[in-house]
Ligand SMILES: Nc1ncnc2c1ncn2[C@@H]1O[C@H](COP(=O)(O)OP(=O)(O)OP(=O)(O)O)[C@@H](O)[C@H]1O
């Protein structure tokens with residue numbers, strides 16, 4: 054039987070900041086994702102005991118488990134098992150700002166934060182690199198479209214080949230200003246994925262390919278094509294039943310000429326506004342108590358980590 058090794062000595066801690074992400078952006082299902090300046094903060098401290106301590110604030114503070122079934126601990130345990138290390142006691146301090154189950158990449162952010170923290174607490178010579186984190190986080194999520202921008206920032210195009218998950222980071226045209234409308238209701242990604250058909254027509258696939266290609270051009274160099282580039286043929290209409298208000302806001306915004314999409318698996322709605330007039334128009338049209346409307350900057354840096362080592 055292989056012997057596992059202990060984590061670093063008690064009293065070491067690491068703090069990680071990870072951005073929210075909006076995946077799909079319309080037609081880029083499971084491949085496009087944009088990092089937004091709205092961050093969760095996670096601090097993990099190694100303890101002398103075997104206890105798990107939790108100090109949870111913000112989103113999910115009243116409902117998340119405070120034991121080894123917490124997503125952060127499950128992810129740390131999965132990483133350590135894969136790398137051949139044992140976990141001792143940990144203190145988990147989380148300040149969660151990204152809303153849960155709203156299509157803003159909260160689970161990807163939690164997984165990326167946990168993997169960065171776990172690997173940072175290993176002896177330096179054995180610490181895997183960020184590509185290892187990208188591979189394992191994408192495997193745990195099941196798709197890389199939130200993980201890539203959460204980890205590397207900016208606009209990410211991700212795909213999968215025989216060698217694993219891959220991503221390319223693109224610079225976004227500076228006139229593009231994301232605006233989100235977040236409802237109170239949650240929708241789990243699992244439920245939203247179960248609503249998708251197992252196959253689509255060749256005609257829809259061809260239309261979707263054209264719009265995805267156009268969207269990449271629009272986001273990086275030609276924002277005048279944002280509206281046409283955000284037309285989707287793969288997922289939004291199939292999921293509309295599970296988010297009727299979001300489908301209505303999507304129609305209202307697109308009817309006014311705004312490049313609106315369902316963010317991730319929903320139910321948040323996102324506008325890729327071009328300039329301040331479109332930001333204002335988005336706000337006015339969604340001025341209803343049912344929506345928390347917010348303009349967010351694009352996060353070009355991705356996850357950030359501070360290691361507090363004690364000598
Ligand atoms: N910081 C966190 N700590 C612990 N668990 C979390 C955290 N963030 C998310 N989760 C778990 O993940 C669930 C949400 O994940 P889900 O994949 O359904 O939606 P999402 O990631 O918010 O949206 P999307 O994948 O569409 O962008 C939460 O209900 C919670 O169980």
Ligand SMILES: N[C@@H](CCO)C(=O)O
Nearest residue numbers: 076082083242317318
């Ligand atoms: N591409 C994913 C994003 C949400 O995790 C989906 O739409 O299901």
